[in-house]
Amino acid sequence: MTDQALDRGGSDRADAVRPGSGDRFFGRQRELKSLHADIERAGLDTLAGRKAARARVLLIAGRPGSGRTALAEELARRLADRYPDGILRVRLAESGGRPVPLEEAARRLLADLGVASPPGAGDEELTEMVREALAVRRALLLVDEAHDAEHLDLLLPDNPDCLVVAVSDGPLTGIPGVRPCTLGGMDAKSAIELLTAFTGEVRITVDPQAAETVAEECGGQPAALILVGGWLAARPGASVADAAKQLRALPDDGEQPRGVRPLARAFKLVYESLPQPAARILRLLALAPAGFADAHTASALAGCSVAAARTTLDGFAELGLLHPAGDGFEVPGCLAPLLRALCEVSDRPAEVQLARARMLERTVRRLQACRAITEPEGSPARRKLAGLPRALRFTSVREAGAWLRGNRPALLASARLAVDDGELDTLARRLVASLVRALAAHQGTEAAAPDLYGLHQLVLDVAERRGLHREQAAALLNLGDLDARTGRTEDALARYRAALEAGRAANDAYATGRAMESVGGAYQELGDWQRAADWYGRALAQRQARGEQADEARLYGRLGTAHTYAGRYGEALRSWRAAAAGYRRLGDVPAQARALSEAARVQGYAGRPEESLHTCREAVERARRAGDVRLQAALQLRLADTLDRLGDPAAAQLHRLASERLLGTEGSTYEIRSGFEED
Numbered sequence: 001m002t003d004q005a006l007d008r009g010g011s012d013r014a015d016a017v018r019p020g021s022g023d024r025f026f027g028r029q030r031e032l033k034s035l036h037a038d039i040e041r042a043g044l045d046t047l048a049g050r051k052a053a054r055a056r057v058l059l060i061a062g063r064p065g066s067g068r069t070a071l072a073e074e075l076a077r078r079l080a081d082r083y084p085d086g087i088l089r090v091r092l093a094e095s096g097g098r099p100v101p102l103e104e105a106a107r108r109l110l111a112d113l114g115v116a117s118p119p120g121a122g123d124e125e126l127t128e129m130v131r132e133a134l135a136v137r138r139a140l141l142l143v144d145e146a147h148d149a150e151h152l153d154l155l156l157p158d159n160p161d162c163l164v165v166a167v168s169d170g171p172l173t174g175i176p177g178v179r180p181c182t183l184g185g186m187d188a189k190s191a192i193e194l195l196t197a198f199t200g201e202v203r204i205t206v207d208p209q210a211a212e213t214v215a216e217e218c219g220g221q222p223a224a225l226i227l228v229g230g231w232l233a234a235r236p237g238a239s240v241a242d243a244a245k246q247l248r249a250l251p252d253d254g255e256q257p258r259g260v261r262p263l264a265r266a267f268k269l270v271y272e273s274l275p276q277p278a279a280r281i282l283r284l285l286a287l288a289p290a291g292f293a294d295a296h297t298a299s300a301l302a303g304c305s306v307a308a309a310r311t312t313l314d315g316f317a318e319l320g321l322l323h324p325a326g327d328g329f330e331v332p333g334c335l336a337p338l339l340r341a342l343c344e345v346s347d348r349p350a351e352v353q354l355a356r357a358r359m360l361e362r363t364v365r366r367l368q369a370c371r372a373i374t375e376p377e378g379s380p381a382r383r384k385l386a387g388l389p390r391a392l393r394f395t396s397v398r399e400a401g402a403w404l405r406g407n408r409p410a411l412l413a414s415a416r417l418a419v420d421d422g423e424l425d426t427l428a429r430r431l432v433a434s435l436v437r438a439l440a441a442h443q444g445t446e447a448a449a450p451d452l453y454g455l456h457q458l459v460l461d462v463a464e465r466r467g468l469h470r471e472q473a474a475a476l477l478n479l480g481d482l483d484a485r486t487g488r489t490e491d492a493l494a495r496y497r498a499a500l501e502a503g504r505a506a507n508d509a510y511a512t513g514r515a516m517e518s519v520g521g522a523y524q525e526l527g528d529w530q531r532a533a534d535w536y537g538r539a540l541a542q543r544q545a546r547g548e549q550a551d552e553a554r555l556y557g558r559l560g561t562a563h564t565y566a567g568r569y570g571e572a573l574r575s576w577r578a579a580a581a582g583y584r585r586l587g588d589v590p591a592q593a594r595a596l597s598e599a600a601r602v603q604g605y606a607g608r609p610e611e612s613l614h615t616c617r618e619a620v621e622r623a624r625r626a627g628d629v630r631l632q633a634a635l636q637l638r639l640a641d642t643l644d645r646l647g648d649p650a651a652a653q654l655h656r657l658a659s660e661r662l663l664g665t666e667g668s669t670y671e672i673r674s675g676f677e678e679d
Contacts, residue, residue, distance in 0.1 A: 473511040
């Protein structure tokens with residue numbers, strides 16, 4: 001909550017008010033002047049004749065509702081021209097005070113900087129990437145809810161051309177050279193100006209003393225003034241003196257810190273004026289993930305229609321109880337503790353848990369609709385989508401994708417909260433699975449990999465807690481694949497071994513076979529060809545026992561690759577011939593041609609060029625029958641190389657010309673790879 005009226009940004013502000021015209025910033029001129037002076041102040045490095053090693057940090061400290069974020073935003077607006085690479089914003093805590101994982105905060109910054117973040121990377125790697133990206137930029141970094149000095153320190157750029165503006169409750173010990181600009185209440189003149197934006201000038205002019213009393217009762221806190229202003233705006237017939245009288249009549253809660261009491265009384269004034277159904281919806285918004293609620297969230301929490309929920313949320317925004325944010329609303333951080341306290345007192349735990357379950361179920365259905373819209377017309381998913389209530393459906397892929405992107409932070413927070421709850425694990429598993437499918441459908445597996453990594457970890461947490469070995473194996477395999485894709489082969493190997501144990505515990509033949517093959521692949525990546533071949537052999541034996549011919553043929557090829565790398569050409573040749581035979585039985589002519597090509601390659605390595613020539617010709621014939629022109633051309637080149645070794649350059653040249661004719665481009669080549677490079 002802050003003191004900047006009419007700015008509808010998505011951060012934790014007390015300035016989302018509808019009355020008035022134009023964006024205005026009320027008061028805080030002394031603080032702005034002090035912050036500007038602090039920017040120009042020479043640091044210790046400058047005084048010592050050295051260039052500063054890091055970005056300067058300005059700290060704006062104050063209680064939630066004191067206007068700290070709005071002051072930071074106003075400062076950033078005034079300084080924007082100095083930083084041509086823009087203003088970056090990140091929050092280290094959600095509106096309810098729950099810390100945002102540093103990994104998530106760093107990924108958001110990297111996305112804003114246009115830098116791809118690797119899935120599964122830890123805090124240190126990601127924050128180092130942030131610092132490296134900012135090291136070559138002149139940017140202003142606004143860090144809201146920076147309560148953890150250690151986390152803030154990890155984000156600080158090693159670049160004196162950058163400026164960091166941090167917002168926190170109090171001093172951040174551990175960040176050197178930072179002098180906090182501490183906010184108290186607004187001066188009376190600015191407080192009355194803020195109040196006037198709601199009431200209009202007439203009601204203030206007829207009783208200026210009452211306006212001063214209201215400002216005093218609110219402690220000059222922008223959040224409290226906005227709530228009282230919203231209450232007055234909703235009652236055109238009420239005078240400012242009426243608001244002052246009712247505020248004075250409200251008792252203080254002695255258990256709360258003195259600085260919080262004015263806001264608590266202003267909130268109570270507004271809350272007690274609400275109809276009972278609306279008051280219940282407001283309380284339940286304390287459950288909204290990441291403090292973000294749209295009409296669907298409110299509808300599910302309260303068990304009312306979407307239209308009724310939307311009308312109620314609009315009314316809350318008019319009163320200053322919520323701030324517009326994207327397609328929904330944000331619960332102000334300073335009000336979140338008050339809502340939680342009311343929820344604990346007024347609603348039974350069973351009712352609260354039921355409301356949470358309804359919210360998660362609604363989110364699951366929206367995610368299912370979000371994914372289903374990407375399926376072809378007439379598909380089972382689209383038919384199921386048509387059966388959903390109209391309010392849950394999306395009209396186009398574009399609309400669904402925009403919803404997914406805009407709600408991504410809240411959806412990820414919802415998944416984390418559902419898993420942490422521990423009592424709604426079935427819903428949590430459905431939610432995570434639906435979110436994984438929706439992200440993959442709209443963004444693609446590669447682009448969504450960083451989010452998918454965290455979601456697979458959540459699945460693993462639930463599976464381990466509930467003893468669900470099959471889901472545990474699946475999550476470990478998915479995590480291992482992402483680790484392997486980003487070069488963390490040792491981590492991937494550990495994941496695959498754990499998946500093998502979980503698959504055996506679940507008696508899941510697919511998971512165990514997949515894990516054994518993946519273990520072999522990890523050893524192959526590490527250059528341990530003997531162990532790679534051993535694990536491929538185990539996976540092959542299982543596939544053979546189950547009669548899975550396609551996987552059997554593929555594993556023979558992987559065995560052939562491992563043996564070739566290890567220099568065991570006899571075993572490699574047997575494996576490739578077995579693979580070719582398997583593909584022949586399956587009727588997969590192109591795959592048979594490739595397997596024969598690799599067998600010819602191995603024969604060449606083993607010093608058997610005549611046999612290699614014969615096998616390669618057989619492969620060319622299979623490629624021709626399959627109609628695979630590029631493969632046929634590549635095999636013609638391999639024939640040419642083999643004929644060169646046999647001392648027949650004329651025949652070799654004929655095959656090269658044949659390859660060029662097939663490709664239609666002189667000198668083009670197509671390399672067949674089986675996982676290893678030709679010497």
